[in-house]
Amino acid sequence: MTNAADFDRSVCPTPRQDHERVLLGHGSGGRLSADLVGRVFLPEFGNEVLSALEDAATLTIDPRGEATRDQANRIAFTTDSFVVKPLFFPGGDIGKLAVHGTVNDLAVSGAQPLYLSAAFILEEGFQIDPLRRIVRSMRQACAAAGVALVTGDTKVVDRGKGDQIFITTTGIGVHRVDRDLSIHNARPGDAVIVSGTIGDHGITIMSTREGIEFETALESDTAPLNGLVEAMLEACPTIRAMRDPTRGGVSSTLNELAVASHVGIVLDEASLPVKPAVHSACEMLGLDPLYVANEGKLIAVVPGDRAEPLVEVMRRHPLGRDAAVIGRVVSEHPAMVVLRNAIGGQRVVSLLAGEQLPRIC
Amino acid sequence: MTNAADFDRSVCPTPRQDHERVLLGHGSGGRLSADLVGRVFLPEFGNEVLSALEDAATLTIDPRGEATRDQANRIAFTTDSFVVKPLFFPGGDIGKLAVHGTVNDLAVSGAQPLYLSAAFILEEGFQIDPLRRIVRSMRQACAAAGVALVTGDTKVVDRGKGDQIFITTTGIGVHRVDRDLSIHNARPGDAVIVSGTIGDHGITIMSTREGIEFETALESDTAPLNGLVEAMLEACPTIRAMRDPTRGGVSSTLNELAVASHVGIVLDEASLPVKPAVHSACEMLGLDPLYVANEGKLIAVVPGDRAEPLVEVMRRHPLGRDAAVIGRVVSEHPAMVVLRNAIGGQRVVSLLAGEQLPRIC
Numbered sequence: 001m002t003n004a005a006d007f008d009r010s011v012c013p014t015p016r017q018d019h020e021r022v023l024l025g026h027g028s029g030g031r032l033s034a035d036l037v038g039r040v041f042l043p044e045f046g047n048e049v050l051s052a053l054e055d056a057a058t059l060t061i062d063p064r065g066e067a068t069r070d071q072a073n074r075i076a077f078t079t080d081s082f083v084v085k086p087l088f089f090p091g092g093d094i095g096k097l098a099v100h101g102t103v104n105d106l107a108v109s110g111a112q113p114l115y116l117s118a119a120f121i122l123e124e125g126f127q128i129d130p131l132r133r134i135v136r137s138m139r140q141a142c143a144a145a146g147v148a149l150v151t152g153d154t155k156v157v158d159r160g161k162g163d164q165i166f167i168t169t170t171g172i173g174v175h176r177v178d179r180d181l182s183i184h185n186a187r188p189g190d191a192v193i194v195s196g197t198i199g200d201h202g203i204t205i206m207s208t209r210e211g212i213e214f215e216t217a218l219e220s221d222t223a224p225l226n227g228l229v230e231a232m233l234e235a236c237p238t239i240r241a242m243r244d245p246t247r248g249g250v251s252s253t254l255n256e257l258a259v260a261s262h263v264g265i266v267l268d269e270a271s272l273p274v275k276p277a278v279h280s281a282c283e284m285l286g287l288d289p290l291y292v293a294n295e296g297k298l299i300a301v302v303p304g305d306r307a308e309p310l311v312e313v314m315r316r317h318p319l320g321r322d323a324a325v326i327g328r329v330v331s332e333h334p335a336m337v338v339l340r341n342a343i344g345g346q347r348v349v350s351l352l353a354g355e356q357l358p359r360i361c
Numbered sequence: 362m363t364n365a366a367d368f369d370r371s372v373c374p375t376p377r378q379d380h381e382r383v384l385l386g387h388g389s390g391g392r393l394s395a396d397l398v399g400r401v402f403l404p405e406f407g408n409e410v411l412s413a414l415e416d417a418a419t420l421t422i423d424p425r426g427e428a429t430r431d432q433a434n435r436i437a438f439t440t441d442s443f444v445v446k447p448l449f450f451p452g453g454d455i456g457k458l459a460v461h462g463t464v465n466d467l468a469v470s471g472a473q474p475l476y477l478s479a480a481f482i483l484e485e486g487f488q489i490d491p492l493r494r495i496v497r498s499m500r501q502a503c504a505a506a507g508v509a510l511v512t513g514d515t516k517v518v519d520r521g522k523g524d525q526i527f528i529t530t531t532g533i534g535v536h537r538v539d540r541d542l543s544i545h546n547a548r549p550g551d552a553v554i555v556s557g558t559i560g561d562h563g564i565t566i567m568s569t570r571e572g573i574e575f576e577t578a579l580e581s582d583t584a585p586l587n588g589l590v591e592a593m594l595e596a597c598p599t600i601r602a603m604r605d606p607t608r609g610g611v612s613s614t615l616n617e618l619a620v621a622s623h624v625g626i627v628l629d630e631a632s633l634p635v636k637p638a639v640h641s642a643c644e645m646l647g648l649d650p651l652y653v654a655n656e657g658k659l660i661a662v663v664p665g666d667r668a669e670p671l672v673e674v675m676r677r678h679p680l681g682r683d684a685a686v687i688g689r690v691v692s693e694h695p696a697m698v699v700l701r702n703a704i705g706g707q708r709v710v711s712l713l714a715g716e717q718l719p720r721i722c
Binding site: 161 | 383387397401402408410417436438440475476479480484485486488492499500509511515516518521533535719
C-alpha cells in the first residue's frame, strides 16, 4: 500500500513533540505516520535502499555475491499489512485488497509483479466460512493480476487480541527494462495525471461502516493496476514517477512527491474526477476527496507535452476510462501542493495531520 | 517460522470434521494447523511452488519473462507473522524473533538470506519506548545475520483490536549453488541430527508467562542460523534436508519429514540434548520437550556415514556446540516417528493435535 506509513516512501518532517504512545493517526498515512517512521524506524533501519523512500525497494541479486547494477538482476520488493474494517464491502474484501495493494506497489514502481506471499493473523473464534471466502477472493485476484501466491503463514491470537483477520502480503516483481521511475524525478513543466475518479474506496468503506446509502451504487475501486501501467509505459517511456494514492489520498501522494522532488504542484480543482456520490458523501461527512483513500488509481507525473497523448492511451484501458490531467509541476513554492479553484482562488493542500478514516486498508 | 501452519510445508492429513471457527490450536503448528492449511488454503492456492510444502518457496526470475531453471536466478522467498507474548523475554524479544525466524527459514532451505521486509500492526496506545527497543533489536539482529531490512509498513488498529504489536517479516535469499535440499529427500540409512538442546525457547516463554523461576538461568535460543548452515553445507554438500523445529517442536518437523519422504524415523531418547532446567520445567508443566518450540536450532538429515564428521564440524560453531545425532531414517513404519527409550521400549511421537503453548512466536 502506498502511504506515508510505508517506511520506503515516508517523508520525514521537522522534529515534533514526543508522542508517548501509538495513536490511531500514526497509521493514517499523513503527517503523524511520517513522524513515526522518521523518528522510530528510519534512524535504525536507514540503509541506502530504505532511505530512498520509494514505494517498493529495488534490489540487486547477484548469485556470485558481488554488488551489481545489472538490470537482469533488478527486482522490486514491497510489503503491506491489511486491517480494513469491515472485511467485506461493496466492490471487494480484505483479501482482494491485500493482493491488489501489493501488486499495485510493484506496478507503480515500474516492475512486473510476479510472486506474492501472504501471512494471516487470525483471531480465535473467527469463522471458517468468511476465511474461505477471503482466501478464494485472493486466489481470484492473483489470477486476474497474473501473480502467483507462493508461500504463506498462519498465526492465531486469543479472542479479543486481534480483530477477526489481518493479512500481510509481500510481493516480488522484476524490472524488465532499466527504467528510473522515482518520486525524486518530477520537474517544473511536468503534468500530473490521475487514472480515474478519486475517493471511491474510502467513501465506500466509510459509508458501509456508517450505514449510509446512496441513490447510485458506490463501490470500492480496488483493482490491479499492472495492466494499465504496462500500457502506459509502453506508450510513454518517459514517465517520471507513478504512485497509487491509497491511505492519505491524492494529497499525501502529491505532498510526498513535491517534497522528494523539491518542486511545487498546482492542482486544478475543476479537473479532479470525483463521482457525484463521493462528492455528496464528502459534503455530508465533512471530508475532502483529496484526502480519501483509493485502491485502484494511480498518479503519474510526465513531461508536459506527453500528457495528452498518454491520457488518450489510458482512457482506452478499462481502469483508465476517467483519466485526466489534474495539475502541473512548477518551480514556485517547492515542497508545497496548491489547489486552484474555478474562480482563481487557491489554497494549500497540506499533509493530513492525524487520522481521517482509520483502518481504511 | 517453520511449522505446519506455514502453507509451504504443511502436511495435509486425511479430511476431518468441519471446524466452524478458528481455534487457538489452528496456529499451533500441529495437526489442526495442517488441517486448516489443507482444507482452506491449499485448495485455493495450490500452485506448483506452494504445493511443494517446503520451508521457503524457490522461485526463478528471468528478466526476459521466460521460465528458466538457471540457478543464477533462483531465489528463496518466505514469510512469517510474529505474535509472541510477552514481547520481551530472557534471551530476546519479538523483534529479534521476527528477524531470526525469517532468516532461518531461508537458511535451512539452503539459501543465503539477503533482504527482509517488516510490516508492523500496532495497537493504539502501545508505547513508543518499547516500540523503539523492538526496532533497535531488529536492526541489531539484521546486522548480526548480515541481512538488510529494505522495506516496511505500519498499520495501527484501535485499542482492544490488536495486542500491542504484531510483526510480519518476509525474506529473500539467493541459492548460490544448485543444491536440492528438501523434506522429500530423506532415505533409509540417513541420520537425523539436531544442532543443540531442544525446548529452550518454548520453556522460556512459558515460564516467563507463568512467573516460574529456575535455579539456573534459562534463555530463549533465538539466533540466526545462516552462519552454521553455511559451515555445514561446506563440510557436507550431501545434506538431504534441513528444517528449524519452531512451533510444534522437533516432533512436528520430523513428522512432516517422515510423511513427505515416505520414510520412518526412529529417535533415540537418550541422545536428545535437553537442558536440566528444561527437563524439570517439562516435568512440572506436563510438557514433552519434543513438542516445545525452538528458535535457534535446526534438524538436518544426512547420509548415515556423513553424520559423525558433520556433527564434529557443527560443534566447532558457537550455535552447534551441543549438536548430536538423535535418530535415523528407516524403511519401516513409513510416515511415522518412533521414540526408543533407554530400556528398549518405544512409543509413537505423533503430530500434536491442538495447542500446547499458544503465541510462542
